[in-house]
Amino acid sequence: MTSPSPTASSGPIIEARDVHKWYPNGFHALRGASLEVNRGEVVVIMGPSGSGKSTFIRTFNALEDYQQGSIRIDGMPLSNDLRNIDAIRREVGMVFQQFNLFPHLTVLQNLTLAPVLVRRRSKAEAQQRALQLLERVGIAEQAQKFPGQLSGGQQQRVAIARSLCMDPQLMLFDEPTSALDPEMVREVLEVMQGLAADGMTMVVVTHEVRFAEQVADRVVLMADGEVVEIAPPQTFFSNPSHERTRRFLDQIL
Amino acid sequence: MNAPMPFSGSPSLPPPPSVRPPGGPWGRLRRELFATPADGLLSLALITVISTVLFSLLRWAFTQANWAVVQLNSTLFAVGRYPVEQQWRLWLLTTLLAAATGLTWGLLRAFPRPDRSGELWPQNDRIAVVVLALVALATPWALGLSGAIWGRWLLITGLLVVLRWLAGRFGPRLERGTVAWLALGWPVLYLLGMVLIHGGLGIPAVPSAEWGGLLLTLLEASFAILLCFPLGVLLALGRRSELPLLRWGSVIYIEFIRGAPLITLLFLGQNILGFLLPGGLAPERVWRAAWVLTFFAAAYLAEAVRSGLAAVPKGQLEAARALGLSTPQALRHVVLPQALRVALPVMVSQFISLLQDTTLLSLIGLMELLGTARTVMANPDFLGHYGEVYLTLAVLFWCCCAALGLGSRALERRLDPRHLPNGS
Numbered sequence: 001m002t003s004p005s006p007t008a009s010s011g012p013i014i015e016a017r018d019v020h021k022w023y024p025n026g027f028h029a030l031r032g033a034s035l036e037v038n039r040g041e042v043v044v045i046m047g048p049s050g051s052g053k054s055t056f057i058r059t060f061n062a063l064e065d066y067q068q069g070s071i072r073i074d075g076m077p078l079s080n081d082l083r084n085i086d087a088i089r090r091e092v093g094m095v096f097q098q099f100n101l102f103p104h105l106t107v108l109q110n111l112t113l114a115p116v117l118v119r120r121r122s123k124a125e126a127q128q129r130a131l132q133l134l135e136r137v138g139i140a141e142q143a144q145k146f147p148g149q150l151s152g153g154q155q156q157r158v159a160i161a162r163s164l165c166m167d168p169q170l171m172l173f174d175e176p177t178s179a180l181d182p183e184m185v186r187e188v189l190e191v192m193q194g195l196a197a198d199g200m201t202m203v204v205v206t207h208e209v210r211f212a213e214q215v216a217d218r219v220v221l222m223a224d225g226e227v228v229e230i231a232p233p234q235t236f237f238s239n240p241s242h243e244r245t246r247r248f249l250d251q252i253l
Numbered sequence: 254m255n256a257p258m259p260f261s262g263s264p265s266l267p268p269p270p271s272v273r274p275p276g277g278p279w280g281r282l283r284r285e286l287f288a289t290p291a292d293g294l295l296s297l298a299l300i301t302v303i304s305t306v307l308f309s310l311l312r313w314a315f316t317q318a319n320w321a322v323v324q325l326n327s328t329l330f331a332v333g334r335y336p337v338e339q340q341w342r343l344w345l346l347t348t349l350l351a352a353a354t355g356l357t358w359g360l361l362r363a364f365p366r367p368d369r370s371g372e373l374w375p376q377n378d379r380i381a382v383v384v385l386a387l388v389a390l391a392t393p394w395a396l397g398l399s400g401a402i403w404g405r406w407l408l409i410t411g412l413l414v415v416l417r418w419l420a421g422r423f424g425p426r427l428e429r430g431t432v433a434w435l436a437l438g439w440p441v442l443y444l445l446g447m448v449l450i451h452g453g454l455g456i457p458a459v460p461s462a463e464w465g466g467l468l469l470t471l472l473e474a475s476f477a478i479l480l481c482f483p484l485g486v487l488l489a490l491g492r493r494s495e496l497p498l499l500r501w502g503s504v505i506y507i508e509f510i511r512g513a514p515l516i517t518l519l520f521l522g523q524n525i526l527g528f529l530l531p532g533g534l535a536p537e538r539v540w541r542a543a544w545v546l547t548f549f550a551a552a553y554l555a556e557a558v559r560s561g562l563a564a565v566p567k568g569q570l571e572a573a574r575a576l577g578l579s580t581p582q583a584l585r586h587v588v589l590p591q592a593l594r595v596a597l598p599v600m601v602s603q604f605i606s607l608l609q610d611t612t613l614l615s616l617i618g619l620m621e622l623l624g625t626a627r628t629v630m631a632n633p634d635f636l637g638h639y640g641e642v643y644l645t646l647a648v649l650f651w652c653c654c655a656a657l658g659l660g661s662r663a664l665e666r667r668l669d670p671r672h673l674p675n676g677s
Binding site for chain 1: 566568569571572573574575576577578579582586587590591594668670
């Protein structure tokens with residue numbers, strides 16, 4: 001499995017300070033959100049819908065731009081410079097709520113596309129690595145199928161493997177189980193849990209409380225575009241320090 | 254064979270018992286045509302109308318029509334006034350096209366989609382071979398062609414079928430990558446065909462004024478179809494671009510072309526295209542017309558591609574960008590393949606209209622199929638035989654369009670990622 005390379009700088013892998021974002025329609029989505037994530041850490045972001053959780057993690061690989069504040073990924077400042085953005089995207093994997101697999105490519109082609117085009121790996125090398133990762137998420141036998149022939153849980157596991165093929169330093173998960181039928185949630189969470197156990201740095205937006213309790217190093221509550229509380233899961237769920245967190249927990253527990 | 258169940262872990266269900274209603278073919282006919290008295294009456298009425306029309310048509314075709322007008326002018330309809338001593342070039346081109354078709358067909362069957370096992374000779378292919386054989390046997394007979402020409406057609410058809418068989422039989426020994434490279438043979442063949450028709454590389458030139466008939470129709474249509482495709486894709490992308498100059502340029506171009514009748518543009522092109530295009534690109538009327546058809550079709554194609562682009566979810570581009578692909582890479586490998594598949598049926602129906610629009614070229618004096626027909630009908634020897642000529646043209650166009658339609662449906666099935674084998 002990919003472990004963070006020891007030679008990389010030892011500072012936090014994400015440093016987001018006082019990030020503000022306005023959508024073109026004027027909506028103030030992020031209002032000074034700040035977060036630091038260290039290497040090997042698993043951070044779960046929770047919060048009511050519309051609180052800016054997804055927008056926040058989407059700024060970490062420049063899928064959303066921001067107007068004020070600063071974000072550094074692995075020490076590199078995330079600006080509007082395109083080369084910079086490409087370099088950061090190579091190091092940051094992302095898993096989406098809707099999987100976003102490429103439906104016209106087989107599972108194996110989904111996994112090898114970016115390594116061949118972006119990392120300039122040979123096709124054979126990329127395929128070998130892809131099969132390893134499919135094995136790891138438990139669906140090597142589906143390699144020649146198209147995404148539409150798989151269940152939702154299988155598709156999301158393929159999407160995770162697809163991100164891992166790029167050997168990212170950091171994985172972002174944007175509500176990875178929200179679009180799944182209930183019986184398929186566990187197979188995806190188990191894969192993510194395995195990743196965390198291997199030391200992958202992960203930022204996960206999710207509503208899965210048990211996952212947060214068992215896997216997260218820290219849990220973050222966002223509300224109204226701000227980071228309200230950051231705490232280890234035991235404290236977060238049993239003894240939060242903010243009234244807003246208590247109200248949120250009352251609603252979901 | 255049942256398709257494998259896609260969901261691992263779920264128990265595989267037993268196949269449903271085959272439901273076949275009793276009664277055999279007669280029972281089926283009764284159920285489908287005469288299920289209720291009203292159905293029966295409607296069926297009877299329709300059968301009467303259809304059989305009357307068909308009977309009159311056949312009676313006309315076999316007793317009253319004089320097919321000599323088509324038989325005597327068959328060469329004119331095929332290639333126009335292309336010099337007889339140079340026609341070997343067209344025979345060679347036809348042979349090469351048949352060979353390439355046979356090889357492609359066989360290789361497509363030898364390399365089914367990666368997610369399914371293919372059948373080497375599915376029923377449709379067997380039917381197609383029988384139809385081909387019948388056409389090759391019957392057409393020269395119906396046209397009263399000489400034995401030598403009949404023999405050539407038989408040889409060409411035989412070559413197609415044999416190569417189809419060989420490619421299907423031995424194709425699987427090749428690598429998938431090698432086969433993908435073989436596809437480049439088609440553009441090479443197209444250029445070679447242009448040289449054969451036009452002359453050059455040591456073979457004498459045949460002036461374009463002497464090209465005609467089906468040859469000219471297919472040449473104009475294929476030129477426009479091949480070139481309008483990349484142009485249309487660029488225009489569609491331009492229309493969605495964030496650069497204002499590019500966006501507005503594309504919009505103005507598309508709306509201008511779509512707002513003018515083709516015939517106007519054809520006349521306009523004959524007069525001004527010589528000044529617009531770099532010298533040498535459109536020196537002759539045939540090429541000027543071909544460029545006008547191309548520019549015309551590109552505007553409509555752009556709109557078809559735009560609808561395809563709109564059908565691709567935004568998440569696809571985001572996922573590709575998040576994986577580190579550049580925007581051109583994401584367009585080329587992720588967005589466009591999906592958009593073009595969605596747009597394919599509309600694009601093909603536009604190619605079919607384009608093929609039929611070539612008949613307008615007769616109005617600017619080109620001797621394509623309709624132009625040839627009009628000169629033939631103006632010949633005092635054949636006065637009054639309009640029905641025979643127009644019916645022949647209709648059948649010829651129908652064959653070309655049917656081939657395009659069949660090809661597009663096969664392509665759609667092959668590219669549809671949701672299509673599961675055996676209808677499961």
